Amino acid sequence: MPEQTEVQKKQDDKIKAVAEELVKSNKKVQLIYAFNGTGKTRLSRAVKELVAPKPEEGEEEEPTRRKILYYSAFTEDLFVWDNDRDNDEVRKIDIQPNSFTDWVLRDRGQDQNIIANFQRYTSRSITPSFPLKSRIDFGDGAKKIDTFPEIRFAYTGGDNIENDVKISKGEESNLIWSIFYTLLQEVVEVLAEPDLKKREEDVYNDLKYVFIDDPVSSLDDSHLIELAVDLAELIKTTESGLKFIITTHNPLFYNVLFNEFNNKKYKDVDKVKASLQAAIASGGDVAEALDTLVAPDDKDNVAAALQLSDNDAAIAAVTRPKMIYKRERSAKYRLSKEADGSFALAEQGNDSPFSYHLLLLSELKNAVDSGQVQKFHFNYLRNVLEKTATFLGHHRWGDLLPKIDGNPDPFASRIVNLSSHSAHSGEEVAELEARDQEKLGELVNYLFSHYHFFKPKEQNA
16 A cells, blocks of 8 residues: 655644544534535545444454444445346346445344335335345355345336346435445434433444435435435434534535424424333333433423323323433534545534535635635536526526626636536646636626625625
């Protein structure tokens, strides 16, 4: 393995410092927005290494999943399509050899729950299957083990069933997420029992963190919103000390989670009543049930009511269930990579989520003011122009450019087009000529002055 350069070492140290800040936080959930390429996946690895470091020489290595579960690009890389190019008949997803999926499918037996979650997010007409096969593990004394090396899909339309079909990229993303999400549901359910001795399983007792990096690739907006709402609901109902870190480059996903994490969560009233009824019927520890199920200032009323012979009256005394989540238990950030290779984690307020186009304008303004303009900044400008043109009802983004003799500035239009399209030669050259940098600055200042956007300071306040 080649040695790291001094620059790479400094960047690793800085991303580790961000990871340490996140791990030290007492927040239940930390939500982070960052542009693609900023370092979200590197951050997930850094957090994992802090929470579940590699053992010292001579120490026994245990699976990292005992302390942290993480979903990232590495998770998605485990699944690779085999399109059967020779015969064009048996199309399937091959699962690269790993311990995680076998653990979920074989040891946890979650295949049917995965299918249910997948079909809820996609369609009941598509059914995945996980064929069980055996292989020889030569690393364990040539031991024969059961494994799940592939996923196949059947499509049902009316009375017809078509086997071994290929699904879309969005459906594939949903399936991979469903595997992880199904495991997460089981984790939350098991950890809901605070007494370690009473838990059905002890495999999650040492689990401390869940790191989720962008589970939204290739999803349409409706499924993305549904996924975000379900994830937020699951996190907010988690009463254990489990902590969550979520990173994303998708503004819609970030904003939906932002709003969901700003809403309080109480215990489900029906579940509270059912638990108290069970405690009364079985002669169990009602006082313990009150501690875990009922808001503190309601306990005296409920305790008094439980002395009544009429159990219905006792249950009716549950006037307000216990709050299990409030927005102060979350933190929202924006992760950025500075020109010198360092990383900045800026906390966002709870009042409102950010607007993506204003964030882009802020980045553009900072680049212009610092003289650090690069070619990708024209992509940001093009993005802002297109979104603004759509909002204002213009058919072309060029209509928003400064006018010369009543027509859009031709040089401005040309330079935005050339610099924001990868099909043109010279794309690999990040530096810009002084004239191009100057033109970008003029266009950014024109947008602020002519269309009265909020200034970056107001956006980041």
